Amino acid sequence: MIRFLFADRDGTLIADKHYLSDPDKVELIPHAAEALKLLQDNGAKTLVVTNQSGIGRGYFTEKDLFACQDRLAELLAEQGAALLDYAYCPHAPEENCACRKPLAGMWKQLSEKYGINSQDCAMAGDKKEDVLFGISAGFRYSCLVLTGKGQKTAEEYGLPCDSGIREFSADLLGAVQGQTKCFVAPDLRSFAEFLITR
Ligand SMILES: [Mg+2]
Numbered sequence: 001m002i003r004f005l006f007a008d009r010d011g012t013l014i015a016d017k018h019y020l021s022d023p024d025k026v027e028l029i030p031h032a033a034e035a036l037k038l039l040q041d042n043g044a045k046t047l048v049v050t051n052q053s054g055i056g057r058g059y060f061t062e063k064d065l066f067a068c069q070d071r072l073a074e075l076l077a078e079q080g081a082a083l084l085d086y087a088y089c090p091h092a093p094e095e096n097c098a099c100r101k102p103l104a105g106m107w108k109q110l111s112e113k114y115g116i117n118s119q120d121c122a123m124a125g126d127k128k129e130d131v132l133f134g135i136s137a138g139f140r141y142s143c144l145v146l147t148g149k150g151q152k153t154a155e156e157y158g159l160p161c162d163s164g165i166r167e168f169s170a171d172l173l174g175a176v177q178g179q180t181k182c183f184v185a186p187d188l189r190s191f192a193e194f195l196i197t198r
């Protein structure tokens with residue numbers, strides 16, 4: 001089984017509120033906390049990797065981001081779940097940084113900090129960039145969840161989205177099919193259930 005789940009934040013763990021900056025508006029996606037709890041009970045830790053271009057665009061500050069992160073930790077704790085850590089990209093797309101997903105900068109940062117092997121990892125997120133991040137990091141699994149913008153993403157790229165966990169080829173996202181197995185899952189909880197049986 002994997003030892004680390006890398007999870008996108010908006011649309012995957014919490015409701016996507018479009019440049020969220022107010023901690024009072026942080027709202028967990030149903031069953032997301034259960035997913036993390038299930039993984040941690042089975043020995044896997046979760047790290048968040050989130051693109052926060054609202055900082056680079058001047059819509060909110062890092063302080064706002066930290067407040068939202070604290071609120072997220074509080075809501076998770078109410079259900080017995082916790083994050084190991086998180087990384088964020090504060091840049092606007094035109095800054096051409098190395099840390100904005102789909103690039104693997106945040107993987108580099110966290111893997112060096114914790115000495116993580118990519119084959120012990122899975123990625124989950126609601127956008128194409130999230131799945132591509134898992135592929136470029138060389139994770140064992142990379143999953144599109146159908147919460148947030150996931151349904152729209154699946155329709156756009158012709159990914160299976162009937163029900164349950166479905167594997168798909170990375171070429172559908174224009175990526176080279178390497179060692180990473182790509183999946184679609186209805187939500188984070190169903191992906192976590194799948195992961196613990198592996
Ligand atoms: Mg997202």
Ligand SMILES: [Zn+2]
Pocket residue numbers: 089090091097098099100
């Ligand atoms: Zn960046």
